[in-house]
Structures are given as structure tokens and as C-alpha cells.
Amino acid sequence: RSTLKRLSSGEEALDKAYDDAIKRIEAQQEGCSELAKRVLTWISYAERPLTIEELRHALSVNPGDTDLDRDNFEDMEDIVSFCAGLVTVDDKSNIVRLIHYTTQEYFLRIRQGWNPTAQQDITITCLTYLSFDPFKTAISNDNTTNATGVHITAKLGLKYLLEMILTELDEVGRAEAKDFNGRTPLSWAAQHGQVATVKILVERNDVNADLRDNKGQTPLSWAARHGHAAIVQLLAERDDLLAERDDVDADSKDYLGQTPLSWAARNGHVAIVKLLTERNDVDADSKDNDGRTPLSWAAEYDEKETAALLAGRDDVNADSKDNGGRTPLSWAAQNSAREIVTLLAGRDDVNADSKDNDGRTPLSWAAECQSWLKKSWVASLSQGTTAKRLMEREDVEVNSKDNKGLTPLMRAANHGFIVNIEAFLEKENVDVNLRDNDGHTALWWAEQSLNYRGVEILKSKISLIERDEYDGSTKNP
Structure with a gap:
């Protein structure tokens, strides 16, 4: 350092001082000079200053290693000593750096000739380090x-x-x-x-x-x-x-028949949906292998913004049926996507009472929650609101039976959602005495599922005569 201060700022004088330092490094024992060369290579090629720990990690890695061996960590006093005064350590930040900014300029000029394989060596070290066992799970x-x-x-x-x-x-x-x-x-x-x-x-x-x-x-x-x-x-x-x-x-289909737009729609990536639907080569209503459209996926996953964006397009059929006969409204109803149900049920071009291949309507799906929401009061309340929204339409048949003869009320009774049961019973035309294909009523389904509150509510709606004669399972009361 004192030598640097005495030298003129001319490049030749500085280069001579640094050349002398390099000669002293190369005159050391082979192991010491090799370590010094690696240290100076890492510091001069680094995109940012290296800490003591980072430099130790880099120096400890050997080709073929599968994990970090801390026994290979070099002592910092040795590192500084072997580098002939060209390297110093900042005690406050633990940064290892070259002694002067002109030292970096010097190595930028000579490093390729002094160590021709430097970049290849750094690359191999980095790849070896990234292949260590602890990284495999993360990567x-x-x-x-x-x-x-x-x-x-x-x-x-x-x-x-x-x-x-x-x-x-x-x-x-x-x-x-x-x-x-x-x-x-x-x-x-x-x-x-x-x-x-x-x-x-x-x-x-x-x-x-x-x-x-x-x-x-x-x-x-x-x-x-x-x-x-x-x-x-x-x-x-x-x-x-x-x-x-x-x-x-931009409209390629994967093995499921889904396009980039399908994936963006189901995951709610609005900016990407906008970007893709603005292109002439992207079919905004493309069907996958199950016959489902991007709108269908957005409806199922309750992605409000992407659903609204797609439903608002003239080239998207908001009432499109998939291979199972289900519409976007059906998927939204099943998953209690209340805002999407409101959006779709409010359209004249959407059949709110459409039946799928199992004979189920959107109201039938709204009557019950997904299994993981079964005990959620919040989900139940939302489902009840969804069912109410559907029943606001005059063309929705509240007593509609599916292929098993089950009505929406029976499904609500079976799944134990009181808000839904109450919502159905508010309708004057709901028939609590209807039976499914096996002769079971909504009350029977409530009893079988131990839905005690549902049983109580349903019994209050059944006349005394019907209740006395009711046996819960036979086809003839």
C-alpha cells in the first residue's frame, strides 16, 4: 500500500508495481501461488464484491464434488498473505476486495493472458456447486x-x-x-x-x-x-x-388440449388473457379434450376478472357445453362463484336451467359444496346466496330432478347446508315430498346425513298427516 502511494499515477508505473506483485505470487510454492491465482480470478471476474463466506465457498469446490466440504475452507490470513498485498478484507462488511481500483483495471487488462481458462474454471465451479445434493430438491x-x-x-x-x-x-x-x-x-x-x-x-x-x-x-x-x-x-x-x-x-394445444389462454384464464392472469385475446390467431373460445373453454375454466376457479373479460367477447359462447354437458354457469354454481353466477345468470343467452349429462342443473350443483368446503359456514352461506340468485330467474325449475331423481333440495339436505334448505323452502312451489328413484325424500336424506337441524326444518314443513304416515324410505307413504 505504501508503495502504491509513492508511485506516480501513470499506467506504466502502476503496471510495473503490479507485475512485480504477480512475480512474487508465482515465485511461491505451487499450492500457494495456485490459490492466489484462483482468489484474484474470482475477485476480478465477480459482478459484485464477494464476502469472505462466498469466496471460501467458491475456493472449496472441486470438480466431482457432491456437497460442500467445509474442511476445504481456506484461512483468510493465508489468502491475504499469498496474494502479495493485492487483496484486503473490510472488517465491517466482510467484503474481500482488491487493494485499489487501479488493481481491478490492471487485472481487466492482463487476466485473459495470465489465466486463459479462468471463465471455464468459474463455470465448472458454479455448475458443480449448483449440482450439490442440497440444491437438488429446490431446483x-x-x-x-x-x-x-x-x-x-x-x-x-x-x-x-x-x-x-x-x-x-x-x-x-x-x-x-x-x-x-x-x-x-x-x-x-x-x-x-x-x-x-x-x-x-x-x-x-x-x-x-x-x-x-x-x-x-x-x-x-x-x-x-x-x-x-x-x-x-x-x-x-x-x-x-x-x-x-x-x-x-400462440394458440398451441398441449396433451390436454389446453391452450396458453386456457391456463391463463383458469389461473386468473388478467394481463395475459388480455394480451392473448387481442391476437387474431388465438381462439378465445377454444375447446380442450374435455370440451371445456377458457371461460369454463375461469368460472370453475372463480376467476372473476378473466371470466368477465371472456364472457364480454362476441366470439365467446357464454353457454357453451363441455363433453359432460356442463356450462360455465354450472361450474361457477358448483364452486360458489357468486359474482360469476350473477354475471352469467343475468344474460339472456345463458340457459340457467340447462341440464348436463347427469341431468343436473346449475341449481343442483349450487345446492351442495365441494367436499373440502362441506363444513365451512362461510362457504355454506355463499352457496345459499348462489342458489337464491339462480332461483330469481323464472326459467329455473326448483323441483328439477336429475338422472337419479334427486332434486336440489334433496342434495342440500344430504350435505347439511341449512342456508340452502331454508332458501329452497322459501319458494312456494318447492315440493318437500318428492321422492328420488329409490323412493327417498329430502327428509330421508337429511336423516341419513345426521343433519338434525335440517330434519327439524323439513319436518316443520310437512303436514301432520304426511309426517305420521312417513316412513322415510318406502315408495308408498
Whole structure:
């Protein structure tokens, strides 16, 4: 340090001082000089200052390691000593840095000639480190195996490391290597929202931006599914970057027949739904293998904004039936999507009493909750409100029977939702004495499900004569 202060600021004088320091480093024993070279390489190539712990981790990794061995950690006093005064440690921040800003400038000029394999060595160290056992669960939580370093760096958004791998260790097919699920690094980057690494990959001529994995999903599909609008825009829109590569199908179907729009709609990614539906090459009413449309999925998952956006389009059939005969209103009713039920039931082009292949109407589905909501009072209250909303329409038959002869009231009684039972009994035309195909009434269903409050309410609606003669199971009272 004192030598640096005495030197003139001329580049030649500084270079001579640094050259002398390099000679002293190389004159040490082989192990000491090699360690010093690795330390100076890591510090001079790092994109940001390294802490003591980070540098120790980097220096301890050897090719072929499967886990971090702290016994390989170097002593910081040795590190500083072996580097011939070119490295110092900030005690407050624990940052390891070069002694002077001119030292960094010096290494920028000489590092390639002094250590020609530096970038390759750093790349190998990083890939070895990322392949350690503790990282495998975090990196491959979908049980993906056979992932390459390009997959991992693309997923984690390690832009500079990815560029280094693709440049310094260039091999045919590396940028488009497939894991056991047929997924490429671009697919991984798109799923995890890594815009920077997506850009690097799509700019390459050896990368197919629309390559399908084993389940037929493209990078665009993964990005749409997980809500990464910037990546969807990058892949789907033909901007200046992609003007020459017209190979991304924005309406591609996966093995389920679902499009990027379907995934975005069911997961409530409004910005992506808007972006895709504005394109002429995207079918906003596309049906998947089950005959379900993006609106159907949005309705089931109670995605209000995407459902409203899709239902408001002229090219979307708001009453479309899937392979099971179910409409978006039916799915919304089943899952107590009250606002979507209100939206769809308020339309003249929607049959609010439409029957599916099991003979069930939206009201029949609204009468009962999904099993995981069965004991939720809040869900029950919401379901009751949904049922009431449907019964406001004159064309909804409150006593409609499905293929098993079950009415909405019977289903409400069986599932124990008092608010629904009360909602049905408020209707003057509800028939509490109707029987299903096995001769059972709503009261029988309430008794079988131990719905004591429901039993009490239903009995209060049955005349004394009917109650005395009622046996709960026979077809003839």
C-alpha cells in the first residue's frame, strides 16, 4: 500500500508495481501461488464484491464434488498473505476486495493472458456447486432429472453464467438440451419468469422457441400458466427481436388440449388473457379434450376478472357445453362463484336451467359444496346466496330432478347446508315430498346425513298427516 502511494499515477508505473506483485505470487510454492491465482480470478471476474463466506465457498469446490466440504475452507490470513498485498478484507462488511481500483483495471487488462481458462474454471465451479445434493430438491421440485447446467442457470436467472456456459463451453444442442420430461432450458426459464435468460435463449438460432415437451406444452404455455406476462409478450408478440422467427404458435394445444389462454384464464392472469385475446390467431373460445373453454375454466376457479373479460367477447359462447354437458354457469354454481353466477345468470343467452349429462342443473350443483368446503359456514352461506340468485330467474325449475331423481333440495339436505334448505323452502312451489328413484325424500336424506337441524326444518314443513304416515324410505307413504 505504501508503495502504491509513492508511485506516480501513470499506467506504466502502476503496471510495473503490479507485475512485480504477480512475480512474487508465482515465485511461491505451487499450492500457494495456485490459490492466489484462483482468489484474484474470482475477485476480478465477480459482478459484485464477494464476502469472505462466498469466496471460501467458491475456493472449496472441486470438480466431482457432491456437497460442500467445509474442511476445504481456506484461512483468510493465508489468502491475504499469498496474494502479495493485492487483496484486503473490510472488517465491517466482510467484503474481500482488491487493494485499489487501479488493481481491478490492471487485472481487466492482463487476466485473459495470465489465466486463459479462468471463465471455464468459474463455470465448472458454479455448475458443480449448483449440482450439490442440497440444491437438488429446490431446483428440481417437480422430480425433474437429467437437467443440465443450462437448465439450472436458465431457471435461476443466472444471466452471466448462462452466457458463459453457452459461449465458453459451446456444444451442439446444449442450448436446447431436454430433461427427462422433454423440457428445454427455455421452458424452465419461461415457467419461472426469468426474462433475462429467456431473451438470451430466444435470440439464438439453435433454439426453437416453440418446442413442445412430453406433455405438449411450449415455453409460452408455461409462461402463461404461471402468470409471467413479460415473457408471454416476448414469445407471443412479433416485435423487432422475433420478427424473423415466426415459429411461436400462440394458440398451441398441449396433451390436454389446453391452450396458453386456457391456463391463463383458469389461473386468473388478467394481463395475459388480455394480451392473448387481442391476437387474431388465438381462439378465445377454444375447446380442450374435455370440451371445456377458457371461460369454463375461469368460472370453475372463480376467476372473476378473466371470466368477465371472456364472457364480454362476441366470439365467446357464454353457454357453451363441455363433453359432460356442463356450462360455465354450472361450474361457477358448483364452486360458489357468486359474482360469476350473477354475471352469467343475468344474460339472456345463458340457459340457467340447462341440464348436463347427469341431468343436473346449475341449481343442483349450487345446492351442495365441494367436499373440502362441506363444513365451512362461510362457504355454506355463499352457496345459499348462489342458489337464491339462480332461483330469481323464472326459467329455473326448483323441483328439477336429475338422472337419479334427486332434486336440489334433496342434495342440500344430504350435505347439511341449512342456508340452502331454508332458501329452497322459501319458494312456494318447492315440493318437500318428492321422492328420488329409490323412493327417498329430502327428509330421508337429511336423516341419513345426521343433519338434525335440517330434519327439524323439513319436518316443520310437512303436514301432520304426511309426517305420521312417513316412513322415510318406502315408495308408498
